[in-house]
Amino acid sequence: MDKVFIKGLRIQTTIGFYQWEKEIKQTLVLNIAMGWDTARAAENDELDKTLDYAEISLAVEKFANENPVDLIETLAERIASFLMSTYQIPWLKLAIDKPGAVHNTETVGVEIERGQIS
Numbered sequence: 001m002d003k004v005f006i007k008g009l010r011i012q013t014t015i016g017f018y019q020w021e022k023e024i025k026q027t028l029v030l031n032i033a034m035g036w037d038t039a040r041a042a043e044n045d046e047l048d049k050t051l052d053y054a055e056i057s058l059a060v061e062k063f064a065n066e067n068p069v070d071l072i073e074t075l076a077e078r079i080a081s082f083l084m085s086t087y088q089i090p091w092l093k094l095a096i097d098k099p100g101a102v103h104n105t106e107t108v109g110v111e112i113e114r115g116q117i118s
């Protein structure tokens with residue numbers, strides 16, 4: 001299956017288990033790959049037949065800020081459900097990095113894959 005992807009989407013949002021984390025914003029970095037038939041858009045050069053990565057990038061940041069949670073696992077699950085239902089995406093892979101979370105690491109995070117590749 002073809003894919004539309006967003007790599008290295010940096011967002012500022014409230015995220016974290018500890019009380020001090022609920023009072024600040026932290027950086028998360030998202031990588032999203034979404035299964036899509038890109039040939040339909042290419043046929044007549046039409047943006048509305050594909051997944052608009054600019055629109056989705058903004059929607060993801062807005063969603064994260066409107067739905068604060070403790071765990072990046074929870075955020076990943078909720079973003080996946082939101083994207084799949086809003087844009088009729090059949091399959092996606094989503095990784096969330098929280099690069100400032102653990103001293104002496106480059107980054108930490110989770111990666112999930114949901115749906116079916118046809």
Ligand SMILES: Nc1nc2c(c(=O)[nH]1)N=C([C@H](O)[C@@H](O)CO)CN2
Nearest residue numbers: 015016017018021070071072073101
């Ligand atoms: N697997 C996870 N481990 C931890 C998370 C998380 O979201 N997933 N979160 C925290 C804290 O919020 C951390 O980021 C701050 O020190 C700890 N472990």
